[in-house]
Amino acid sequence: MNASIIGQMAVSGALMGLVYALIAYGFQLTYATSKSINFGQGELVMVSAFFSLTLTNLGFSYWFMVPGGLLFGALLGLVVERAGVRLALEQKSEGWILLTIIIGLFFFSAAENIWGRDDRPFPTPISADPIHFLGVDVTRLELAVAVGVLGIMGLIELFKRRTLLGKAFEAVSADRDAAELMGISATRTVMLSYGLSGAVAALAGILVSPITTVGPTMASAIILKAFSVAVVAGLDSGFGVVLIGMFLGALESLSSYYLGSGWREAPGLILLILALAVRPTGVFGKAIIRKV
Amino acid sequence: MKRILLLRGAELLVFAFLATIPLLVVNPYALGLLTLLAIYGILLIGLDVTVGYLGQVNLAHVAFLGLGAYAAGLAVTKFGLGMGPALLAAMAVGLVLGGLLALPALRLEGPQFALATLSFAALCTTALNELEALTGGAQGLSLSRPPILGHVLTPPLFYWLCMALLALVWMLMRNLLASQWGRAFEALRDSPIATDAMGVGTYQHKVAAFALGSALGGLAGGLYAFNFQYLQPQSFTYDLMIILLLGVVLGGRKSLWGAFVGASVIVLLPNLLSNRLLFQVFSGLGFAGALAAGLRGLVKKTTRPFQALAPGIAMGLLVVGGFFVENTEDWRKAIFAIMLFSVVVGLPEGLMGFLSTFLAKLFRVPHAPLPEPSDIETILPPRAADGSPLLVLEDLKRHFGGVKAVDGLSMIIKSGTIHGLIGPNGSGKSTVVNVISGLYTPTSGRILLRGVPLSSGSLYRVSKSGVARTFQNLQLFGELTTLENVMVALRGVYRSPLPLVLLGLARLEERKAQADALCLLERIGLRDQALIKAKDLTYGAQRFLEVARALARKPDLLILDEPAAGLAHPDVVQLIEIIKRVHKRGISILLIEHHMDVVSELCDIVTVLDGGKVIAEGSPDEVKRHPKVVEAYLGQPTQAENPQPETPRGAEPLPA
Numbered sequence: 001m002n003a004s005i006i007g008q009m010a011v012s013g014a015l016m017g018l019v020y021a022l023i024a025y026g027f028q029l030t031y032a033t034s035k036s037i038n039f040g041q042g043e044l045v046m047v048s049a050f051f052s053l054t055l056t057n058l059g060f061s062y063w064f065m066v067p068g069g070l071l072f073g074a075l076l077g078l079v080v081e082r083a084g085v086r087l088a089l090e091q092k093s094e095g096w097i098l099l100t101i102i103i104g105l106f107f108f109s110a111a112e113n114i115w116g117r118d119d120r121p122f123p124t125p126i127s128a129d130p131i132h133f134l135g136v137d138v139t140r141l142e143l144a145v146a147v148g149v150l151g152i153m154g155l156i157e158l159f160k161r162r163t164l165l166g167k168a169f170e171a172v173s174a175d176r177d178a179a180e181l182m183g184i185s186a187t188r189t190v191m192l193s194y195g196l197s198g199a200v201a202a203l204a205g206i207l208v209s210p211i212t213t214v215g216p217t218m219a220s221a222i223i224l225k226a227f228s229v230a231v232v233a234g235l236d237s238g239f240g241v242v243l244i245g246m247f248l249g250a251l252e253s254l255s256s257y258y259l260g261s262g263w264r265e266a267p268g269l270i271l272l273i274l275a276l277a278v279r280p281t282g283v284f285g286k287a288i289i290r291k292v
Numbered sequence: 293m294k295r296i297l298l299l300r301g302a303e304l305l306v307f308a309f310l311a312t313i314p315l316l317v318v319n320p321y322a323l324g325l326l327t328l329l330a331i332y333g334i335l336l337i338g339l340d341v342t343v344g345y346l347g348q349v350n351l352a353h354v355a356f357l358g359l360g361a362y363a364a365g366l367a368v369t370k371f372g373l374g375m376g377p378a379l380l381a382a383m384a385v386g387l388v389l390g391g392l393l394a395l396p397a398l399r400l401e402g403p404q405f406a407l408a409t410l411s412f413a414a415l416c417t418t419a420l421n422e423l424e425a426l427t428g429g430a431q432g433l434s435l436s437r438p439p440i441l442g443h444v445l446t447p448p449l450f451y452w453l454c455m456a457l458l459a460l461v462w463m464l465m466r467n468l469l470a471s472q473w474g475r476a477f478e479a480l481r482d483s484p485i486a487t488d489a490m491g492v493g494t495y496q497h498k499v500a501a502f503a504l505g506s507a508l509g510g511l512a513g514g515l516y517a518f519n520f521q522y523l524q525p526q527s528f529t530y531d532l533m534i535i536l537l538l539g540v541v542l543g544g545r546k547s548l549w550g551a552f553v554g555a556s557v558i559v560l561l562p563n564l565l566s567n568r569l570l571f572q573v574f575s576g577l578g579f580a581g582a583l584a585a586g587l588r589g590l591v592k593k594t595t596r597p598f599q600a601l602a603p604g605i606a607m608g609l610l611v612v613g614g615f616f617v618e619n620t621e622d623w624r625k626a627i628f629a630i631m632l633f634s635v636v637v638g639l640p641e642g643l644m645g646f647l648s649t650f651l652a653k654l655f656r657v658p659h660a661p662l663p664e665p666s667d668i669e670t671i672l673p674p675r676a677a678d679g680s681p682l683l684v685l686e687d688l689k690r691h692f693g694g695v696k697a698v699d700g701l702s703m704i705i706k707s708g709t710i711h712g713l714i715g716p717n718g719s720g721k722s723t724v725v726n727v728i729s730g731l732y733t734p735t736s737g738r739i740l741l742r743g744v745p746l747s748s749g750s751l752y753r754v755s756k757s758g759v760a761r762t763f764q765n766l767q768l769f770g771e772l773t774t775l776e777n778v779m780v781a782l783r784g785v786y787r788s789p790l791p792l793v794l795l796g797l798a799r800l801e802e803r804k805a806q807a808d809a810l811c812l813l814e815r816i817g818l819r820d821q822a823l824i825k826a827k828d829l830t831y832g833a834q835r836f837l838e839v840a841r842a843l844a845r846k847p848d849l850l851i852l853d854e855p856a857a858g859l860a861h862p863d864v865v866q867l868i869e870i871i872k873r874v875h876k877r878g879i880s881i882l883l884i885e886h887h888m889d890v891v892s893e894l895c896d897i898v899t900v901l902d903g904g905k906v907i908a909e910g911s912p913d914e915v916k917r918h919p920k921v922v923e924a925y926l927g928q929p930t931q932a933e934n935p936q937p938e939t940p941r942g943a944e945p946l947p948a
Contacts, residue, residue, distance in 0.1 A: 087599060273397070
């Protein structure tokens with residue numbers, strides 16, 4: 001086995017893993033404020049990608065299409081929050097798990113009927129030509145994924161640290177009740193987190209579509225791995241998801257090479273179950289002290 | 293008697309009717325649907341164990357259906373087994389793999405559990421697809437029904453087999469759920485911590501419940517294989533899982549009838565979707581129902597506006613959509629989604645949950661009569677109180693990071709005493725209780741019960757060794773009745789092995805448990821409220837119930853964690869009376885309390901904590917005058933002359 005091929009597979013796998021990391025980061029955003037995540041996030045990725053494709057087909061330029069797609073994703077995120085999460089949180093029940101699954105199913109069915117069941121190419125001005133870099137080939141598309149993922153995560157982290165709204169976000173994450181007493185509306189902060197999470201999902205869709213094509217099932221495999229990344233890394237470490245995302249991406253790329261492409265999802269799934277068994281709060285997660 | 297007649301009568305009637313259908317109607321299509329109904333019935337009863345009783349969203353059930361189906365299929369095609377052994381193999385696969393998945397997965401709650409089960413299901417689909425040598429992969433696996441006793445099962449015979457199995461599963465589950473097992477399942481959903489602390493073992497019961505549900509999934513899978521006689525991995529995917537969840541939620545959780553209704557809905561759905569007129573009629577009815585219920589809720593102000601309006605809007609979408617969409621089959625998933633959404637939001641109890649309250653009122657089904665309470669002498673025989681050391685803490689420490697919550701605590705609780713533990717807020721009292729009762733593992737130090745080291749870090753094991761506790765923040769099993777709350781905790785009554793329980797042969801023991809629990813309720817004055825749900829009791833009654841439940845453990849040492857917190861004065865008087873009565877039976881008590889009058893009246897000896905260390909010990913009067921105690925509560929004594937005294941530490945009542 002040639003070392004350079006291993007290196008090549010690991011690097012392209014890791015870059016793909018950044019997409020999982022980005023979606024997992026979206027889970028962290030909502031988990032921080034509301035201890036809930038959208039189980040239909042994969043459908044958000046897919047529907048936003050379809051919407052962006054439609055924008056492109058209508059003649060909008062790439063750089064106009066991207067913010068349009070993000071906005072649409074944010075809107076969908078707000079819909080999920082309103083219809084699926086808020087009531088369950090008010091009742092302190094876990095009904096949101098079922099409700100977000102249901103809303104995802106609805107989006108899926110709608111996409112199937114509006115845009116059709118076929119996979120379609122996603123045009124992009126970024127070329128797919130490889131760049132030779134330290135003995136491995138990296139395409140500009142893959143680099144764009146890395147830049148986009150790290151860029152938006154950096155922006156959101158800056159927003160959380162530097163702006164008043166961002167600090168409100170952090171306050172609700174740290175202690176919802178105390179934040180409410182300080183005059184911060186927890187409901188609006190949760191809405192904000194779902195909006196941001198939806199936008200992040202949309203960006204993931206836009207970045208990954210040129211590589212995978214767009215279709216109703218485009219996200220069903222990706223989302224499983226994003227779940228794995230989020231749980232293995234822990235639902236409260238942004239740094240952790242990047243690291244675990246890249247690791248998992250490389251791992252699956254190698255395992256699909258050695259075991260056959262049908263098994264490419266297996267390592268992530270096994271890793272997830274094992275990680276949960278050994279460290280339920282995730283590798284980078286904080287331990288929880290039970291109180292009575 | 294009337295109750296038995298009504299409940300059992302309804303079951304008998306339905307099953308008798310279902311059994312005679314093949315004799316009356318010769319319609320292969322209808323028979324096929326009914327066979328599926330039986331199979332899905334078994335499947336949903338299994339799913340209801342996790343989704344209903346454990347209250348966890350389980351996304352792996354479809355995988356157990358698939359695994360069971362393939363296990364039965366392979367047992368027949370590769371190993372030449374008969375139908376009976378093949379079905380047993382399918383069940384065993386569900387049981388074992390379910391147990392294996394549950395061991396890690398059930399250490400998790402809520403979303404993480406759902407994700408773990410989702411991953412398991414995806415992994416199973418991958419394995420079924422990729423292990424081509426065994427399963428045939430995407431090509432599928434064909435099999436035929438092996439003959440039983442020389443007879444090949446015709447469709448009616450196979451239907452009877454499925455129905456008989458459903459009836460058997462139904463009966464066994466009914467017995468199980470009515471026993472201590474069923475109570476434990478419900479208790480651990482309401483409060484896993486208290487379930488452990490009552491010596492029931494949250495984790496063991498969760499794993500057992502999940503494995504049991506999965507075994508039923510496997511059995512249904514085996515029948516599924518013999519029904520269709522052709523298997524494909526694509527049949528057992530996420531889409532089917534969502535339909536199964538729809539069945540359980542729509543039918544009604546925690547109900548055998550609910551599973552049955554849910555199965556009927558699942559079986560009929562495809563027909564509903566393929567017939568346009570039928571679809572429009574049903575969606576119209578659903579819309580009218582949702583709207584009526586929503587408006588009623590709005591007018592009576594029993595539901596939030598969103599909960600009242602959303603199902604109506606969703607069903608309205610269904611009605612409007614029905615006119616515009618060309619082919620309803622194409623929108624199958626969206627239609628499921630809308631129906632599920634309406635049910636989850638508007639009818640969280642499901643159809644049976646809604647109907648059962650209605651029917652119970654209509655037929656006035658009485659509760660089964662309760663037995664006479666047992667004699668207190670048999671439940672809590674008086675024990676010798678000789679003043680020997682019962683519980684000894686030696687240099688106990690518990691640190692949280694840099695916070696030294698308990699920092700080198702040594703104390704001795706003598707047998708037969710009421711030992712008070714007081715101290716200002718943050719002095720480490722609660723941590724001491726949590727360390728002794730096993731919620732926290734001590735950082736260092738020893739705890740000895742009658743000279744034997746107490747297991748550390750396990751509520752369950754500590755509870756088994758004879759230490760019972762109450763909780764400052766009430767940890768009652770809210771959905772269980774007052775009586776059942778005490779029954780869950782009863783020690784030394786439930787001895788029947790599982791097979792007897794399943795066959796319904798443990799009734800005597802159940803009567804005994806009721807009588808014992810009633811006796812304890814009588815002690816705290818709640819006998820006449822035995823059948824009320826714990827969450828509906830008054831606050832004071834809930835506090836007393838905590839004490840009765842802990843007493844059901846028949847403990848040597850009873851730890852009362854601020855039992856008087858938030859109680860009104862008359863209730864405090866009654867509480868003191870209850871504690872005195874408990875003490876008279878020779879039970880030693882560790883009392884954590886802020887009400888100094890309660891402590892003064894009850895305690896033989898009081899230990900005062902501050903900063904995780906003992907600052908004084910002695911009789912209530914002695915510690916009250918102890919300078920260090922005064923200082924701990926009021927601040928520096930020298931500052932008493934100071935015109936601006938320092939604010940007292942903590943916001944607790946002073947020891948007056």
